[in-house]
Amino acid sequence: MPLxxxxxxxxxxxxxxxxxxxxxxxxxxxGLLHLFDLLWVGRWLGIPGTLLIIGSTAYSLRKRKLIxxxxxxxxxRWHELLAWLGSLLVLVHAGVHFNAILGWLAVWAMLIxxxxxxxxxxxxxxxxxxxxxxxxxxxxxGLPEGELEDQLYWDSLTFDAxxxxxxxxxPITLAFAVLATAHIVATFLxxxxx
Amino acid sequence: MKKRPPILWIVVALxxxxxxxxxxxYPHLMIxxxxxxxxxxxxxxxxxxxxxxxxxxxxSRCTDCHAVADVGVKTTxxxxxxxxxxxxxxxxxxxxxDCMACHSDHxxxxxxxxxxxxxxxxxxxxxxxEQCSTCHxxxxxxxxxxxxxxxxxxxxxxxxxxxxxxxxxxxxxxxxHQASCETCHKNNDYSRYTCYGCHEHSEAKVRAEHxxxxxxxxxxxxECHRDPRVExxxxxxxxxxxxxxx
Numbered sequence: 001m002p003l004x005x006x007x008x009x010x011x012x013x014x015x016x017x018x019x020x021x022x023x024x025x026x027x028x029x030x031g032l033l034h035l036f037d038l039l040w041v042g043r044w045l046g047i048p049g050t051l052l053i054i055g056s057t058a059y060s061l062r063k064r065k066l067i068x069x070x071x072x073x074x075x076x077r078w079h080e081l082l083a084w085l086g087s088l089l090v091l092v093h094a095g096v097h098f099n100a101i102l103g104w105l106a107v108w109a110m111l112i113x114x115x116x117x118x119x120x121x122x123x124x125x126x127x128x129x130x131x132x133x134x135x136x137x138x139x140x141x142g143l144p145e146g147e148l149e150d151q152l153y154w155d156s157l158t159f160d161a162x163x164x165x166x167x168x169x170x171p172i173t174l175a176f177a178v179l180a181t182a183h184i185v186a187t188f189l190x191x192x193x194x
Numbered sequence: 195m196k197k198r199p200p201i202l203w204i205v206v207a208l209x210x211x212x213x214x215x216x217x218x219x220y221p222h223l224m225i226x227x228x229x230x231x232x233x234x235x236x237x238x239x240x241x242x243x244x245x246x247x248x249x250x251x252x253x254s255r256c257t258d259c260h261a262v263a264d265v266g267v268k269t270t271x272x273x274x275x276x277x278x279x280x281x282x283x284x285x286x287x288x289x290x291x292d293c294m295a296c297h298s299d300h301x302x303x304x305x306x307x308x309x310x311x312x313x314x315x316x317x318x319x320x321x322x323x324e325q326c327s328t329c330h331x332x333x334x335x336x337x338x339x340x341x342x343x344x345x346x347x348x349x350x351x352x353x354x355x356x357x358x359x360x361x362x363x364x365x366x367x368x369x370x371h372q373a374s375c376e377t378c379h380k381n382n383d384y385s386r387y388t389c390y391g392c393h394e395h396s397e398a399k400v401r402a403e404h405x406x407x408x409x410x411x412x413x414x415x416x417e418c419h420r421d422p423r424v425e426x427x428x429x430x431x432x433x434x435x436x437x438x439x440x
Binding site: 190 | 202205206209210213214217223224225226227228241245247248249250251252294
């Protein structure tokens with residue numbers, strides 16, 4: 001079954017690995033900070049983490065034509081990398097501490113956001129390629145265009161459903177932004193910064 | 195750009211409003227980094243009792259209720275505290291008043307419980323810092339009860355352990371004396387020692403050797419034999435309790 005093996009290697013494994021690596025690295029870094037009694041470092045990691053996530057939104061602004069410069073494909077790669085790194089720092093900053101609900105909601109929104117981003121990145125790519133491969137195979141067999149569309153009806157529906165990740169990704173991003181902003185404002189309001 | 199349905203923005207705005215309302219209604223749940231210590235439980239929903247907006251918790255807000263001169267002497271309600279506590283030194287003998295240097299009134303995270311800041315002796319006035327007994331009771335164990343030296347000779351001011359003790363000041367443990375403590379200090383009593391604990395220095399043997407040289411006062415071994423690698427001065431033992439009294 002060469003196709004399945006390829007799918008697993010190219011789509012499932014990178015998706016799981018990317019998410020698992022994020023969790024494992026966050027736990028490892030948090031563990032190291034506890035081990036060396038450097039908890040204060042984690043407290044400040046929220047700032048670079050937030051800045052990286054803000055930096056990653058350049059792609060979103062470019063896509064919505066709110067900024068004009070930058071190559072969209074390159075910006076997308078940066079979006080993925082910076083958002084992943086920023087999320088890692090924010091996760092370490094959050095630690096495994098069960099305190100304020102607001103902070104926890106922000107962390108969960110961020111994780112769902114990363115999950116939706118990774119799902120979209122891997123599943124959308126996978127669906128598009130599967131559809132295209134099926135279309136080419138049918139054309140090679142000499143299927144007329146109308147019948148070809150009938151055959152691909154359910155696949156098209158699935159593809160459209162997967163495309164919905166964009167619709168999901170955006171409100172989750174907004175929810176995350178609102179929660180994170182509330183957390184940051186609360187920190188500025190009550191923290192001593194000394 | 196395709197225009198987004200306004201419903202999305204309405205939902206987001208409503209979320210924000212609800213969140214802000216929840217923050218003000220339940221600040222101890224929504225934004226507090228941990229429950230307050232027992233004495234301040236009633237302030238759980240009144241963040242601004244201790245925090246100044248945008249500036250954090252301040253010493254002046256603490257001292258509004260806890261007058262420094264009264265700490266350890268009387269309660270915030272004016273009730274006298276009968277016995278003088280170490281809190282007096284901790285608060286009235288400091289080089290500067292900075293409550294947050296030691297206090298974090300929000301208890302630590304449930305998982306680690308480590309938000310309490312350790313007291314730093316560097317905050318104490320020098321005169322108080324050098325008098326450990328101002329705050330610390332002398333240990334009564336056999337290691338310490340006969341000790342007359344300053345605590346700082348063995349203990350640092352960061353933690354009681356590890357402690358350093360220079361045994362060479364009293365007796366040099368050369369390669370022939372790498373014995374267990376019990377060999378010389380019986381029953382863990384470090385205020386006493388005996389050199390007769392090993393086969394080499396049996397009492398009869400030591401007695402015979404010293405009497406042969408005319409030394410009768412040989413019970414306080416380390417007075418002459420502080421360093422086993424060095425021969426004691428000739429005639430030292432004799433002057434103290436030996437032939438002179440003959």
